[in-house]
Amino acid sequence: MKLIDLSDLSTKRLNALAEAGIESVGDLLNFFPRRYLDRTTVSPIDRLTGRGEEVTVVGRVKDIHEAGYRRKKRLEVIIQDETGTMKGVWFKGVSYFKKTFKEDEIVAFFGKAKRYGRSISIAHPDVDKVGDPSDLQDLTRIVPVYPGNKQFSKTYITSKLIHQWVSTVLKHVQPPEFIPKEILKEQDLPGRKEAYRMIHLPESRNEYLKARERFKFEEFFLFELSIAKVKHRIVERASGHVFSNLDNYTKRFFNEHLPFELTEGQKQALSDIKQDVRSGQQMNRLLQGDVGSGKTIVAIGAILMALDNGFQAAFMAPTEILAEQHYRTLIELLEPLDITIRLLVGNQKNALRTDILTDIEGGNCQVVVGTHAVIQDQVNFHNLGLAVIDEQHRFGVKQRAEMLDKGSHPHVLVMSATPIPRSLAMTVYSDLDISVIKGLPGGRKPVKTAVRPEKKQDDIYDFVEKNLKEGGQAYVVYPLVEESEAVDLKDATAGYEKLKKQFPNFNVGLLHGRMKSEEKDTVMKQFIDNEIQVLVSTTVIEVGVDVPNANIMIVEHAERFGLSQLHQLRGRIGRGTRQSYCILIYGQKVSTEARFRLSKMAETTDGFKIAEADLKLRGPGDFLGTKQSGLPEFKIADIIEDQWILAQAKSAAWDLIKDDPDLQRNEHQELKKVFTPYYKERAKFYGMG
Structure with missing residues (x-):
């Protein structure tokens, strides 16, 4: 069966699907719903408390109007269900969102419901169109909601239409099963065709959750199979040099x-x-x-x-x-x-x-x-x-x-x-x-970390001066602003001039990325030898530089740094016997995420806890650099949220490769068809392509 065999599929709609990466029946089956609506997950409006709870509300659009004036304009969309009314409010993109709504259509709002006086509203809710008024009865069953985009809106590709197409495909197509039967049985997972039915046409919440588990396992299983194969080939090909002599x-x-x-x-x-x-x-x-x-x-x-x-x-x-x-x-x-x-x-x-x-x-x-x-x-x-x-x-x-x-x-x-x-x-x-x-070498004390606003700078400098008089040394680090070396250098240079005046009785040095290697070496040697007591630097000292006598790290505009970077900077101190202090100074405008990063730094010095928090904030692609790491972009699986599925998939994959490394057995032939092109792509990252 081909995509073009589906009803109501015009050339414009075909192009819109292609832009979303859907060019075949297989792509359509793998275009999974992003959420589901059913009677068990939709909250009646009169049951909302308005205390900031995450809710799903479905209703008919009764009114669309702008409120406020000039720059403070906002859009209010009032919806009504059988029990009452509430509104969605937009403070940004007023003109755009105003065009997306029509009176009397059925919509679903997702977001935090808050009470203001007698009314309850959701600010900038996620919105899904359920369809026209005749679709209201659909909520007596589970309704899948698919990801949308501008092209889908322009060509009227709705969740209902995608649902119809998938239903047709599942009647005519038999997706091949490639995960061995014994593994499916062991993991209590549905077969592939049934899993597609359960994820697109579920009869219960448990069905679509089980189907999602199956496809998450499938993604992890193929990936872990490729890693196990790489490991097997390394062991197979590489009889390593034997270092038997350790005498000299x-x-x-x-x-x-x-x-x-x-x-x-x-x-x-x-x-x-x-x-x-x-x-x-x-x-x-x-x-x-x-x-x-x-x-x-x-x-x-x-x-x-x-x-x-x-x-x-x-x-x-x-x-x-x-x-x-x-x-x-x-x-x-x-x-x-x-x-x-x-x-x-x-x-x-x-x-x-x-x-x-x-x-x-x-x-x-x-x-x-x-x-x-x-x-x-x-x-x-x-x-x-x-x-x-x-x-x-x-x-x-x-x-x-x-x-x-x-x-x-x-x-x-x-x-x-x-x-x-x-x-x-x-x-x-x-x-x-x-x-x-694990742990630090003997004699080292954990670094004490403090988070302070810019207005406390005088107190901070008094504290630094006291430590300098006692024989300590300090780093003062400036961030890289928008990857601009010129701004980076300007910030650090201005800080250097300021600190020379602030600490007239001590030598202040400057280190930045534009200096020649010999210049960097000279400055670092002077700092190591305590000829410089305060080193003003850009992030070139983030990794590896080791000065045991340095016991203070001041990070200016700390809100601009990532968690791992802050942790690396803090690691430059605490290498001697002195008590060390890391002071993170933040500016006036600090985002919620930046506040979280700074509080996490003050809360723990455990690099593994910081890395977990950083991974959750940035996601694995950003944390590692997806292209660098060879980590694929998983479509449905999440390596943070789905660790237990990952562990199961890894165990099954590694056992299989150990047992049948080249997938020669009859029961592994379907898996081999899918795995061979997948592995070919993955192996390139490991120099085995």
Whole structure:
């Protein structure tokens, strides 16, 4: 059956459907209702309390009029059901919304009902057209409401019409079932054709909920199947280098030169890595730890294991400033071991770059530290045995795959100081084994966080001055405004001039993204050596910069920062023995979401709790960068809300791949037809396309 076989489907309507991504009968079946109306979910108007409760109200439009004057104009639409009247109110888009309503039509309002005097109203309700007055009896059954758009309105494609088309399709089409029968039975899910009937033509609330569960499971199942297949192929193809000898560098460093004692979390992570690199399989491990938890020492341990066995190691960071810091850290800590370490970044002179590339290819360079320059085509390793990728979320899956192809499938350790919520770890990072470092190294005190308005700035500066006199140091960070480096620099420069006058007895420094690497290095070295006491900076110090004596972090216009970014900034302090303070200063206009972010920062220092909150605010695509992460845009499933379905789908998918990795069995042939093109697309993200 084809779309054009459906009744009342003109060329204009076909075009409108195509714009919404509906070009086939299959697309139409997968165009799911966004909500349902039935007698059990619709509130009679006379039962509304008006205390801000979320309600669905259905009624006939009785009056449409404008109230107020000039800029304060508002639109009021009064609807009536059998029990009374109420109104929808619009303060914005008055002209647009006025045109969308007609008297005597039946509409559904969704929103928070509030009482004002004797009347109840919903401000800016979501609106669905139920149809013409003759459709009122439809509410004796469950009515699906489909997503709409301008083109649908122009061509009169209503929920009722879509409902008719789907009913016709389901009478003539047999959608193939591809989820194995035993899995459907185990998960108590309906078959595919029945699920389409239940989601589009439900006879009860339980039916459409069960159908939605089936399609959510289906989306997660295919995705987890692809991750399990990737993992299987990594294990299958990559007999990893065996690091059996840990006698020289590793033991000497940890027994004789480590300047502090390892935490239990660090010891466990090192033990996990040691087990991986001796297993004969290629290591693919994610090392998670909050800011300041000591991941770098664990990475150094892994690097020394590679060097002990005659292999090279690469350490990749997302920015030059962070790569340079890692380079300095490795030089400082590994100096007694006489290890050759080179730094490879984008802006080096040709002669130096050629020298470094020659050393890497010839094997004279044992460890290369750098940015994404490390994975460029002209970089050829002599015998790369280990790749460490810092701040994994800044690179993404594709760059990790490119690193896997350097050398002869080196072991890979990826690190993240942005804690990854369990729901994402179950999806995007399913192909990785995970180690988590919990807690902070000994002697560190939790950072105290305060949220303050701009008008309290004088009190804040008095507090900063008191700490400076006691020997502390402070960061003052300005935000990036609308991704404009010019505004960013102007804000920071103005702040720098202001703070020089504010603290005349102390040295104030300035750090920003437009400075040359040598200039940044000079300023940072002066701050590390306490020659600068107050460092005014843009967000270039967000990740990785480590100054143990700095114990104050002031963030100007903190309402403009995201949660993860604020948490990363706070992680720059609290690295020494002094009590540290993070002060978040906000401006006059602060959105509800920004207030939530600031209060969350004051409430907890737990990076995992902050990451969960950030994920809920931004969604997974924004949190990770969908293109970077390889995470698909799920149509109906939600990795935050549907974690229990995700867990079930993951278990079923991984068991199936373990049992039948190439889907050769007869009962898996329908699944293979659907999965093969799906996997081909997903595998590109993992360098296996």
